[in-house]
Amino acid sequence: MPDACLKTIDGGYVTPASAPAPLLMQARGVSFRPQGKPLVDDIDLDIREGRRLIVMGSNGAGKSLLMRLLHGLIAPTSGEVVWRGKPLDRTAMREQAMVFQRPVMLRRSVIANLQFALAVRGIGGAERRRRVEEALEQARLGDLAKRPARVLSGGEQQRLALARALACTPRLLFLDEPTASLDPASTLAIENLIATAHARGITIVMITHDKGQARRLGDDIAFLHAGRLVETGPAARVLETPSSGAARAWLEGRLYLDDLSSPHTSPTP
């Protein structure tokens, strides 16, 4: 049973078995409300060093938006994102990397995609060659190194996107559905890359719709519903005995149509 390190929805802390890992980043009342629409609504979230946080929730719940807010790609309309106790800035972003829901491949070869990511961080020469080699090998893309990245299959593109993110040696890695629409073998390849990264001490924040994956890779789960964080806790606990109606309905595969004023009443199946 992993350490509980997240606030529960009622604001209390789950008793940790040992001292929690140090805080890496925090969302404090983060909201994103373009034209008043609360797409991400008043989210408080702690992300601790070396932990793997899984973000779940139905389509359009605001998972990708939350991730972009945490990564600093969009600015919250209210609230703040804190990195190591300070407001998130460009240097903090350099310690993070993100794999997008739809991988963005430059119009270049596989190897040039990797080289570019390293070059913009000022990494060149022998060090860059070494890291590119390592990334190609880890992602098993060696044979495809010279191919245009955009002709790769979906699974290969996801592997490249992940390898490119990891080559930048981030402290925290955001993954937005990195295995959506991949076959079991590709999924396993990606999961292994994530596991290796975690073993090296990289903190992981990952969005997935796959319960099995959440169980395999997650220490903690944050469940989003209609832009709000309705449940957080240790992965096993949230998956076995979800306390919120939205999470329970979602995990049972039911449609949760309840309005937010009564998040604990689940609809009749």
Place this chain on the structure above:
Amino acid sequence: MQDFATTLWNAVGLILLGDADLIEIIALSLRVTLSAVVIACLIGLPLGALVGAFRFPGRGVVTVLLNALMGLPPVVVGLVVYLMLSAAGPLGPLRLLYTPTAMIIAQTILVTPIVAALTRQVIEDLHSEYAEQFASLGVGPLDRVAALLWDARYSLLTVALAGFGRAVAEVGAVIIVGGNINHVTRVMTTTIALETSKGNLELALALGVVLLAIAVIVNAAVMALRASAVRSAYA
């Protein structure tokens, strides 16, 4: 007056025999137009890329301006350049009027907005796809412009070819500032205009055929580029 078939036959003969006047005129045309396109690209590519890749106050105005300048009437450009370069004009002392340099200047003014405006569009579209990935990777402003220009290279080559096509077929501006002087500033379009009015239809038609061939080649090149870019998913 000979019939059209005979004229065409004689015109083709001029081309095949490599008529010296013809070659000289074609060479000057290409020199003027290629120089103008190269200079227009040196200015228009970075300018278009900057407007396409960055948000700044007045950006909308610049975009509208560039698009409007794309349609500059050549004779007006010719007139303005003429006024600048004429003896009484501010650049008169340079004595550039009725030289190939004057023609290059006029064509550069015509082509630069075309290259810049089309580049702006291409780069803006590409940037909307790359923006978040670049922000995530921490790509700085210079790297951003360079990477966008490089990744749009196929589209931008077709932009340059579009500029070339416009310039090589242009007559109004070059005739005003070049003066259509034999062996000095006579290019394909201005020669066609002059020789037709003089009744020397063979030379006019020969140049017309060459101009048409250039247009076909340019368009074929654009299509071939597109096709090869699509094949490697670089389009």
